[in-house]
Amino acid sequence: MNMIAVLLFLWHCVGLGVSVGGSSGARKAQGQGQWQLLLNNTGVVAMHMAVTRHNTVIIFDQTEAGQSGYQLRTRYNGSKCSRTRDVLDSTCYAHSVEYDVSGNSLRPLRIDTDPWCSSGAFLSNGTLIQAGGYGNGARRIRFFRPCMNHQCNWRESRRSLSDERWYASSQILPENDRVVFVGGRGVFTYEFVPKVTTTEKSFDLPFLHQTNDRNAGGSNLYPFLHLSSDGNLFIFANRDSILFNLRRNRVVKTFPQIPGDGSRNYPSSGSSVLLPLDHSNGFQKLEVMICGGSTSGAYRAADEGRYLKGLSSCGRMVITGNKHKWNMENMPGPRLLHDMLILPTGNVLIINGAKRGCAGWDNARNASRQPYLYEPNKRLGRRFSVLKSTKIARMYHSSAVLLPDGRVLVAGGNPHNRYSFSNVAYPTELRLQAFVPNYVHSSYHDLRPSNVTVNYEGYGLLYGEEFNVRFWLEDKPTNVVEFTAYAPPFTTHSISMNQRLLKLRCKSMVWYPDGWVNSVLEAPPSPNVAPSGYYMLTVVNGGIPSMAQWVRFILYPYMGAGGYGGPGHSPLPPFSKI
Numbered sequence: 001m002n003m004i005a006v007l008l009f010l011w012h013c014v015g016l017g018v019s020v021g022g023s024s025g026a027r028k029a030q031g032q033g034q035w036q037l038l039l040n041n042t043g044v045v046a047m048h049m050a051v052t053r054h055n056t057v058i059i060f061d062q063t064e065a066g067q068s069g070y071q072l073r074t075r076y077n078g079s080k081c082s083r084t085r086d087v088l089d090s091t092c093y094a095h096s097v098e099y100d101v102s103g104n105s106l107r108p109l110r111i112d113t114d115p116w117c118s119s120g121a122f123l124s125n126g127t128l129i130q131a132g133g134y135g136n137g138a139r140r141i142r143f144f145r146p147c148m149n150h151q152c153n154w155r156e157s158r159r160s161l162s163d164e165r166w167y168a169s170s171q172i173l174p175e176n177d178r179v180v181f182v183g184g185r186g187v188f189t190y191e192f193v194p195k196v197t198t199t200e201k202s203f204d205l206p207f208l209h210q211t212n213d214r215n216a217g218g219s220n221l222y223p224f225l226h227l228s229s230d231g232n233l234f235i236f237a238n239r240d241s242i243l244f245n246l247r248r249n250r251v252v253k254t255f256p257q258i259p260g261d262g263s264r265n266y267p268s269s270g271s272s273v274l275l276p277l278d279h280s281n282g283f284q285k286l287e288v289m290i291c292g293g294s295t296s297g298a299y300r301a302a303d304e305g306r307y308l309k310g311l312s313s314c315g316r317m318v319i320t321g322n323k324h325k326w327n328m329e330n331m332p333g334p335r336l337l338h339d340m341l342i343l344p345t346g347n348v349l350i351i352n353g354a355k356r357g358c359a360g361w362d363n364a365r366n367a368s369r370q371p372y373l374y375e376p377n378k379r380l381g382r383r384f385s386v387l388k389s390t391k392i393a394r395m396y397h398s399s400a401v402l403l404p405d406g407r408v409l410v411a412g413g414n415p416h417n418r419y420s421f422s423n424v425a426y427p428t429e430l431r432l433q434a435f436v437p438n439y440v441h442s443s444y445h446d447l448r449p450s451n452v453t454v455n456y457e458g459y460g461l462l463y464g465e466e467f468n469v470r471f472w473l474e475d476k477p478t479n480v481v482e483f484t485a486y487a488p489p490f491t492t493h494s495i496s497m498n499q500r501l502l503k504l505r506c507k508s509m510v511w512y513p514d515g516w517v518n519s520v521l522e523a524p525p526s527p528n529v530a531p532s533g534y535y536m537l538t539v540v541n542g543g544i545p546s547m548a549q550w551v552r553f554i555l556y557p558y559m560g561a562g563g564y565g566g567p568g569h570s571p572l573p574p575f576s577k578i
């Protein structure tokens with residue numbers, strides 16, 4: 001390609017480009033989306049879900065739930081299960097499965113201790129760390145190292161948590177592979193995994209005491225955590241929030257209380273999301289949005305069989321800078337027990353949940369069957385739209401995750417402590433669905449970037465490093481081409497822990513008339529902005545996303561597949577480069 005041709009087709013990355021002819025430049029993905037029924041029986045209630053970098057989904061519930069919908073032929077200890085004699089033997093049932101997205105198939109996983117209402121995060125090498133739970137699982141730490149050959153399984157760590165963590169939250173930290181676990185039922189502390197020294201224990205967090213409402217089931221369980229780009233941790237519990245410096249064990253900032261008559265955390269079970277981080281402000285403006293939850297008194301009322309209408313309100317607050325105010329707006333309806341997922345377009349999908357009641361066994365009524373789409377950059381009053389309704393109720397113990405192909409996997413739902421399929425208002429739900437946002441529709445094929453390849457050498461991309469992304473377009477690029485990187489969350493109980501979406505900086509983009517586009521992007525500047533690990537990289541052309549490709553952001557060029565805890569374990573790297 002000679003120089004003149006290159007100059008001719010040099011495209012501005014965003015906004016400034018020549019608007020393209022015809023209607024494609026302005027065409028927006030409207031429409032309400034579709035629902036697909038993928039499987040009639042996942043075997044296991046999808047109380048917890050996470051997407052691995054091998055495009056599989058880890059699903060698990062609680063080992064104490066007795067008979068699941070997945071009967072095993074052999075127990076984990078190797079002995080045979082009889083289909084007739086052992087129907088009541090809970091060790092003959094799976095409580096965790098791995099779903100393969102491209103094969104639409106499942107395999108059972110072995111999980112030995114009870115991970116009921118636990119938390120998790122992906123480490124920088126793509127391994128899922130999951131900790132806490134109930135009973136024999138309350139202090140356990142487990143790893144799932146995803147693999148291609150379908151041989152991998154849960155592994156229990158020899159180490160354990162300092163405190164029991166049932167309904168705790170987790171956040172992966174900028175220091176390589178350090179995770180903080182916060183709270184739990186009756187536990188007002190936080191702790192790190194791994195510990196820096198062998199004597200390190202948990203640390204008191206008075207904020208969790210202060211926000212605990214004993215008459216309302218706590219109302220501060222599963223606190224919402226978001227890592228700010230200054231390295232501090234945003235912690236929201238009940239109606240209050242702080243910015244917390246974990247290294248100094250100190251509250252840096254106390255934010256105003258969110259308006260609205262009710263708590264937002266479990267068992268009120270609203271949901272929280274960190275809105276997309278954007279290169280255009282240097283990833284320095286971070287904004288949290290919290291939506292829905294139960295109204296005051298709903299927990300008590302549910303005990304008496306009264307299911308109070310949930311909250312419709314959402315609050316948005318910028319947590320960086322020094323002006324903090326909750327800007328309130330309303331969803332199209334009341335909602336609790338829902339999930340909030342960031343789509344590759346940067347819009348937020350609000351899916352699953354109920355209109356009345358609160359979390360807990362049999363505490364909710366009136367399933368919210370219509371997802372809402374929230375477009376954060378639109379004008380106030382124009383941001384919400386109502387999407388296509390599903391026939392399946394997904395309330396307590398349901399979850400949803402974004403897949404690399406842009407669909408949203410939706411599963412679970414069970415307000416009972418056993419699997420119950422009859423004579424109950426809301427039976428245990430084992431069907432697996434995908435919500436297919438309208439942007440996946442084939443009528444957008446002319447806009448959809450395809451054949452995306454990401455080129456870099458070594459184990460991953462260093463912070464701030466330039467890299468190339470090549471893709472193919474049927475037509476010229478529209479005037480808005482964006483590149484987003486998404487950290488896959490660990491999702492349970494209406495919270496998507498560690499979910500994060502970044503709009504990356506594009507330095508140049510060259511379009512060739514044969515349809516290929518070469519772009520040069522810049523990796524995020526620091527692990528505060530994007531903790532090390534695997535992200536889904538998506539090219540979004542005129543609002544239509546490509547299939548995502550996995551990319552890895554790393555701290556050191558020599559950082560291999562290992563991590564902490566193994567042989568050759570070195571002390572935590574110094575916190576630098578930020």
Ligand SMILES: *[C@@H]1O[C@H](CO)[C@@H](O)[C@H](O)[C@H]1NC(C)=O
Pocket residue numbers: 037038039040
């Ligand atoms: C689920 O079951 C229904 C009713 O038996 C059947 O019609 C449908 O094809 C099944 N769907 C899948 C995805 O297996």
Ligand SMILES: *[C@@H]1O[C@H](CO)[C@@H](O)[C@H](O)[C@H]1NC(C)=O
Pocket residue numbers: 075077078079091
């Ligand atoms: C395996 O577990 C079953 C059920 O707990 C038990 O009855 C059996 O003795 C165990 N077998 C072995 C080989 O440990």
Ligand SMILES: *[C@@H]1O[C@H](CO)[C@@H](O)[C@H](O)[C@H]1NC(C)=O
Pocket residue numbers: 355365366
């Ligand atoms: C909840 O469901 C009941 C019974 O189906 C119905 O009468 C009521 O109108 C619903 N309430 C809301 C808020 O949807």
Ligand SMILES: *[C@@H]1O[C@H](CO)[C@@H](O)[C@H](O)[C@H]1NC(C)=O
Pocket residue numbers: 450451472
């Ligand atoms: C894109 O990839 C598909 C599937 O691998 C292939 O069939 C197609 O030819 C590729 N397109 C271009 C323009 O190379």
Ligand SMILES: *[C@@H]1O[C@H](CO)[C@@H](O)[C@H](O)[C@H]1NC(C)=O
Pocket residue numbers: 123125126127143145561562563564565566
């Ligand atoms: C990642 O690190 C964890 C923690 O050290 C380790 O258990 C796991 O095996 C590593 N995974 C890979 C893929 O190397």
